[in-house]
Amino acid sequence: xxxxxxxxxxxxxxxxxxxxxxxxxxxxxxxxxxxxxxxxxxxxxxxxxxxxxxxxxxxxxxxxxxxxxxxxxxxxxxxxxxxxxxxxxxxxxxxxxxxxxxxxxxxxxxxxxxxxxxxxxxxxxxxxxxxxxxxxxxxxxxxxxxxxxxxxxxxxxxxxxxxxxxxxxxxxxxxxxxxxxxxxxxxxxxxxxxxxxxxxxxxxxxxxxxxxxxxxx
Numbered sequence: 541x542x543x544x545x546x547x548x549x550x551x552x553x554x555x556x557x558x559x560x561x562x563x564x565x566x567x568x569x570x571x572x573x574x575x576x577x578x579x580x581x582x583x584x585x586x587x588x589x590x591x592x593x594x595x596x597x598x599x600x601x602x603x604x605x606x607x608x609x610x611x612x613x614x615x616x617x618x619x620x621x622x623x624x625x626x627x628x629x630x631x632x633x634x635x636x637x638x639x640x641x642x643x644x645x646x647x648x649x650x651x652x653x654x655x656x657x658x659x660x661x662x663x664x665x666x667x668x669x670x671x672x673x674x675x676x677x678x679x680x681x682x683x684x685x686x687x688x689x690x691x692x693x694x695x696x697x698x699x700x701x702x703x704x705x706x707x708x709x710x711x712x713x714x715x716x717x718x719x720x721x722x723x724x725x726x727x728x729x730x731x732x733x734x735x736x737x738x739x740x741x742x743x744x745x746x747x748x749x750x751x752x753x754x755x756x757x
Contacts, residue, residue, distance in 0.1 A: 541600040541630050543607075546574065551737075551744055553640065554579050554588075554622075555595040555606070562586065563640045563744040567621050573612060578620035580747045585620055598630065599737065605630040619751070639673035642743040646672065646696060648679060653690040653706070662692075667724070669695070672743070674736040676707065676728050680721040685709050691726065697742045706730035 546566060553561040554576070562579035569575070576596070579586045588594065592611045597604060607627035615621050646669045651662040667681035672695070685691075687709050695703040707726035715722055 541598060541603070541605045543627050543630060545600065546598070546626075550598070551740060552576060553597040555597055557593065561597065561640060563740065563747065565744060567619065569626070572626055573623050574609070574626050575615070575621045575623055577748070578614070578622055580751070583750065585751070587614055587620070588622055590614065594624070596624070596627070597633070599733070604633050606633045607631070639675040640740070640743055641671050641673040642746060643671045644746060645669060646698075648696065649694045650691045652685075653692060670723060672739060674728075674731070674739045676710075676726050678723055678725050680723055682722065684722070685712055685724050687711055690729070693726070693728075697738065700738055700742055703731075703735045703738055705735055
């Protein structure tokens, strides 16, 4: 990927000096600057300081690229944006290991993977996400699962195609109080870049929706 390949509406992640990554998008480009949507943390806009050093992380043709930038300015209208210097070059980096996570309730269906059984032979079970990311999810269900089990997952994303992937249960949080539900932590172990991008796109669009509705300040 080259700097001239950067396009308006392209999804990007802002990597802070702490290593935390937050979703963003290219809103405007000029010869010297990129205007990127202001990131959100814990349902609040994060107006990074002018002069702060950040990294921008792009995914392009199944590869990941990054560049170092500095916040040169901020604007509030028509949407909150950061203005950063346009990079002179982009470096290819290893695939990201940490993913932006969004607390949202979405319906999902899953099947337990059992050796010797065809997928169609397994019962379809249901759950609801507690949070999701491109790397995994936490969901609630009435069905008992155990750490180490593999499941087939169908995650329905509003206004987007469903995500189909394989996951491994990494932790089970059993209910301790009346009315609590069982929470299952799952890591996606066989998910394509297309499916990851679909989840990332949903997370970003949901955050933009919250900004427009005044849920995020």
